[in-house]
Amino acid sequence: MTESINNAPGAAAAGDGVWELRLYVAGHTARSVAALANLKKLCEEHLAGKYRIEVIDLLVNPQLAADDQIVAIPTLVRTLPEPLRKIIGDLSDTERVLVGLQLRPRTK
Amino acid sequence: MIAVETNRDHTPAGLPKCPTGIQGLDEVTGGGLPRGRPTLVCGGPGCGKTLLAVEFLVRGATRYDEPGVIMAFEETAAELAANVRSLGFDLDELVARKKLALDYVYVEKSEIDETGEYDLEGLFVRLGHAIDTLGAKRVVLDTLEVLFSGLENMAVLRAEMRRLFRWLKSKGVTVIITGERDGGTLTRHGLEEYVSDCVIVLDHRVDQQVSTRRMRVVKYRGSAHDTNEFPFLIHDTGLSVVPITSAGMDHPASTERVPTGVPALDGMLGGKGYMRGTSILISGTAGTGKTSLAGYFAAAAAARGERCLYFSFEEAEGQLVRNLRSIGLDLQHGIDAGLLRVHSTRPTRYGLEMHLATMHKLVSDFDPRVVVIDPISNFIATGTTSEAGAMLVRLVDFLKTRGVTSLFTNLMHSGSTVETDIGISSIIDTWLMLRDTESGGERGGVLSVLKSRGMAHSREVRPFRLTDHGVEMGGATTKGGGT
Numbered sequence: 329m330t331e332s333i334n335n336a337p338g339a340a341a342a343g344d345g346v347w348e349l350r351l352y353v354a355g356h357t358a359r360s361v362a363a364l365a366n367l368k369k370l371c372e373e374h375l376a377g378k379y380r381i382e383v384i385d386l387l388v389n390p391q392l393a394a395d396d397q398i399v400a401i402p403t404l405v406r407t408l409p410e411p412l413r414k415i416i417g418d419l420s421d422t423e424r425v426l427v428g429l430q431l432r433p434r435t436k
Numbered sequence: 437m438i439a440v441e442t443n444r445d446h447t448p449a450g451l452p453k454c455p456t457g458i459q460g461l462d463e464v465t466g467g468g469l470p471r472g473r474p475t476l477v478c479g480g481p482g483c484g485k486t487l488l489a490v491e492f493l494v495r496g497a498t499r500y501d502e503p504g505v506i507m508a509f510e511e512t513a514a515e516l517a518a519n520v521r522s523l524g525f526d527l528d529e530l531v532a533r534k535k536l537a538l539d540y541v542y543v544e545k546s547e548i549d550e551t552g553e554y555d556l557e558g559l560f561v562r563l564g565h566a567i568d569t570l571g572a573k574r575v576v577l578d579t580l581e582v583l584f585s586g587l588e589n590m591a592v593l594r595a596e597m598r599r600l601f602r603w604l605k606s607k608g609v610t611v612i613i614t615g616e617r618d619g620g621t622l623t624r625h626g627l628e629e630y631v632s633d634c635v636i637v638l639d640h641r642v643d644q645q646v647s648t649r650r651m652r653v654v655k656y657r658g659s660a661h662d663t664n665e666f667p668f669l670i671h672d673t674g675l676s677v678v679p680i681t682s683a684g685m686d687h688p689a690s691t692e693r694v695p696t697g698v699p700a701l702d703g704m705l706g707g708k709g710y711m712r713g714t715s716i717l718i719s720g721t722a723g724t725g726k727t728s729l730a731g732y733f734a735a736a737a738a739a740r741g742e743r744c745l746y747f748s749f750e751e752a753e754g755q756l757v758r759n760l761r762s763i764g765l766d767l768q769h770g771i772d773a774g775l776l777r778v779h780s781t782r783p784t785r786y787g788l789e790m791h792l793a794t795m796h797k798l799v800s801d802f803d804p805r806v807v808v809i810d811p812i813s814n815f816i817a818t819g820t821t822s823e824a825g826a827m828l829v830r831l832v833d834f835l836k837t838r839g840v841t842s843l844f845t846n847l848m849h850s851g852s853t854v855e856t857d858i859g860i861s862s863i864i865d866t867w868l869m870l871r872d873t874e875s876g877g878e879r880g881g882v883l884s885v886l887k888s889r890g891m892a893h894s895r896e897v898r899p900f901r902l903t904d905h906g907v908e909m910g911g912a913t914t915k916g917g918g919t
Contacts, residue, residue: 352558354557354558354560354561359553359554359555363552366552386557386558386561387561390561390562390564390565391565393558393559393561393562393565394539394562394565394566397541397542398558398561398562399541399543399556399558399559399562399583400554400555400556400557400558400559400587401554401555401556401557401558401561402554403554403558413547413549414547414548414549415548415549415550415551416548416549416550416551416554416587417550417551417552417553417554418551418552418553418554419551419552420551420552420553421551421552424549424550424551425549425551427549428549428551
């Protein structure tokens, strides 16, 4: 399950407001499929035209688990814009994903 | 140790063990940790659990050709390597040789949002990848409980812990999990619930500004183990546990004799001197010649070509050599020949257990035939009288088991009774008494043998004098007065 979605055709270089998202999964599980579906839907609604999603399967590239400090699966990592953010879970709680991605202010 | 041998015999044949390579620990556990299973090592902050775990991996990699993986949750790989460098462990070199993998797991709650269901498969993948790459046989998780403060979903964590330990068993690796002790419970988040095979508790106490480290095997499923507390040391080559119990009454009984170094004293002891492998106590008030008699015995041992370890708790090596030279006794010769080793420390520097541990290590390393402890009275300063007595019983048992002839000096205060201050006469085989006397306006000394097990000895009280050419002993005196 390795997949790359480029939804920012015009924005080639960084700094153009492109969102770089990585979804770490381990094999093709129901939870990882759900996480990817939830992520795509959310990006289309909030980041249309300016996001890239890379799905990284740790069963294929296990060394990346240590390299990228992954503990939980699934983990969504926002590498751009900075700072780096980590969101774990199947992304079913849309409100918390938006907060985690800093698309919504955190309510105390 | 005899007691430990017995434990080993009781171990069911079906339970394979994984030697830790840590001095003393394998004796206490009857061969090591349960192979292919997890062991929990817990204790308070600074108790030495990480060092124990790291040494387990280092020894595995260097001595048993068993590569290891450490997953560190609290310290980065660089910090960990720096912390154990003082013990002589070069982790970077082991990593370069593919004998060790270090993985620092960073989990910070403030940087993670939880948005639905997850598991810890990422952790499994990391660990599995490291184990498979190295062909690792040993794994350390230090300290797994950090996950509990980094993640919110306790139900997931608990389920994943259970899965992790099952999975580790299926991998066939021997695992140490460290845990922080918290109040009454062994670990803060109840890790002991998942690790049911072996639990070791470490303890670091500071009593009257003296620090003591102790270790206890609380649980070892399917194996007899010693439940006593054992002192352990952290020194420049790693940990060493002192596998001493006071149960050792099985020492070899020799009939060989060893000269005291003073012919006239040999004469009082059936003409031949002390009995090999026994314990000797020389009591006396200040300045009566206890150290001199100890020195003669040590020098005589070296002159026979036997190794002698001299623990000096009042004088530094140079001072001891100089002072004994003033009575015509040369210790330097034995020191230069490598046969006599003087070890000087202040008794108050460590607790009793630490002294015992240090002595145990030095005796094990140097393997002497003769050990002198000068004086034992100072140990009272570091503990209660009963503690000092218990320690000496353990020390005497340990030395006797090795067939070492041990000589202790004991400073008595003038006016005190014949009973020693520490009350250890029952474990002493030969007891000499030095006393100050005053007669005709002159101070002098007398020497007598209070007891000497297993031999006919003199009942005389003999005048005893130190001169610049050695000990002078007169004929039997009936004076003995002034006492």
